[in-house]
Amino acid sequence: MVFAPAPVLTVTVEQTAEVPDLHVHPGGQGVWQARMAAILGSDVTLCVSVGGETGGLVDTLLAGLEVTVRSVRRPAGSGWYVHDRRAGARREIAAWPGAPLQRHDLDDLYTIALAEGLRSDVTVLSGPADPRVVHPDVYRRLSTDLTANGARVVADLSGEHLAAVLRGKASFVKVSHEELLRDGRAATDAEETLVAAGRTLLRDGAGAALVSRAGDPALAFIDGTVQRVHVPPLQIKEHRGAGDSMSAAVAAVLSHGGDLSEAIRTGAAAGALNVTRHGLGTGRADAIHELLARVRLEPLEPPDERPRPTGAAAG
Template sequence: MSGRVAVFAPSPELTVTVEELDGTPDIHIHAGGQGVWMSRMIESLGAEVVLCAALGGETGQVLRHLIGVELKARDVAARNGGYVHDRRDGGRDQVVRMPADPLSRHELDDLYEMTLVEALDAGVAVLSGPAAEDTPVPDSVYERLATDLGGNGCRVVVDLSGARLAAALAGGPEVVKVSHEELLADGFAASDALPDLVDGCRKLAESGAAGAIVVSRAAEETLAWLDGKLYLVEVPELSPVDTRGGGDSMTAGLAAGLALGKSLEDSLKLGAAAGAVNVTRHGLGTGSGDVVRELVERVRLRPWEDS
């Protein structure tokens, strides 16, 4: 294996967060979005990563300097989105949000071609989405990428929901990561009860997911379908600081494990450990690779039949 992962993140976001430090406002400016957070975690776990994205407008100009991992970017006229959050009272109050602009046909073609080249060279690809309400690229892009990459030997991991997930499933990805809320919202499960989520995994498998389906369940044990066998994933209990981003870190660990030549089972353990570490931190897609690797030894896969 090349030890390299290509992450498709069509439109990263510029994030501005206002916190309080010693009684005065403290402003933080970062690159954000699912693909950016995943890429940071993949790199921290020892795999090489390349982020494939479109950058445009003033937000795109700033993002180019903030992403922090290897970047392959298509310069576009379409603006990247962004938001301003006020966290001085401990919550996340959204002050303003600017949605991403849709890419033109030629911009989309160039981004697709660039992603195809990078992902085939890497051997492992993660297909991530922009914010749910943004539509910089049509959903059909995810089906095309999953089909073209998987059909040419690239191992495809998707972390999507809604119409994007449905499109990607039609392309037959190897690994699908969803949250239990997404499984419910997309109609695969009747409730968040474990037997219903198990049925949801089976329905997902029938919809095109090939090797593995991983369902994160917030503070509960992750449910995993690996090559037709069901497991509950037990991780060490850690005190949470911010639960946002735990699922993205899990996906990053899965992809990093595959890139480093690990089995699906060991990649899942790495992902579970990465997700567990992320919720102990304020940043999304953060965590020391050394801590994650230490926790991996404490992750257990319990067969569903033993539950």
Template structure:
């Protein structure tokens, strides 16, 4: 089997059923979900080969394997004894309304050990490794202990692999202890973790330097509709991009992480990686599908991403208004006209 550009650690994918409305009638969509799946989807869109390492179990696990593989992702899975989670969302009213949710069963010690081995083996042949968290749901937070992330990050660092982590809380603290290449985190997560005392730029920059001191070579902070902040080589950069009309903001941060990882896996530098990630996240918000997009549009939008170094004391730069882009303007730009 050919080696993948990216090895993606995504412990517990979930089955998603979403009800839309089409011509006045219910339109039901069935997909694989979870942070890692959305990241894998965008990586494939960007032309990266991906191997997703996970646990699949029960009827939901059987369906998930087919759905993930059908999207062009190689699946290396532990055959679990329980079941993967699933949820049903109703979006006919324009917003996501949870109808029902079934949790994944906790991973056994044997399943976790086997998943660790599969991931390490896959990572040794990959260009980069992406560590993704379990589902955001409270019942999934104990599925994979933080120490498993710490050990995995340490082993990958020992063999010289670039490691990207999209984590928060105890899992973020654990991988920082081992050291890694990139940490992507939102400003909300920094606040929730107590790493930032406020959401103003100065407080976030202090938190970014602390993350670097704890073990992250590069730090990327998303701030909802505000420009990204990037810390690289002791320099903070502000990343501005047009603010597109939003269809669904879910998954935008995961698309950004995927773009960064895809670029690093191919030997790109951090600025190139952030430009690609920002463009992927930018396009994702214009679509209802999570982690979706068109590679040509992403590459053209990348040219609209502006990266500017923030000089000490220059906190006002990040609050400059962003350019508004209409759907027509977007269509013209992505056609290259």
């Protein structure tokens, strides 16, 4: 199950030869994650809340995805954005994250998400476009209730929403190093600092963690170890969405019974492929599996076990 409380309508203008080209899609982190998990063969249920004219269009477009959609209609409007990519780079024309979800909206959505999460092997908790749209305590409650009943929870969140799922003892959290810096969980982007921040995520409640680092190897915290995640070098077409593909692929592998090492390697392969494409949360399963064979995990040596210089060099 993918919990995507506030999906958005995405409108992008591109240029094909000399003709402008308009693309209209349902979007938001949870939608992109659901799409990637489905590409990797998972049976996905997407739980969303939509509202207003924009939400009606989002709901219609979601029906075109190869996932089961459980939607709650609400009076207030869903979010949207309009981007212009005709010059190559993405330029935002206008955007609105949507109205905050109210109590009745959240009650209905929570009930549906809880039931679907209990039916699922793995639940993915995704965030809204703006943290003010959904209160963090919704994530704490959902993570706590699912985990207490034996469900596995994968979360790709930051800020107060990340803190909430840590209190809920999420099975696996994925966070970028930029988010750790922004949230004050890491003072610098130095590897040793990020390692310390990742270990803090575990102490705060996560069962395992993955810290992505843009062009540097991600750091995986699994089974008491810290490992660098090396991916094959690829040309970047669009960096957005790589992290969402990573967390979705991790959840997909876990839902199929794979272990954490396989899940992280598959997540790294899916994220690496995503940056070569315009579409977010897109790719082909065969290409991901081909890249998977080229993803390598490198254990970090604990500081007290690193080889020390001897002889003259030691002086």
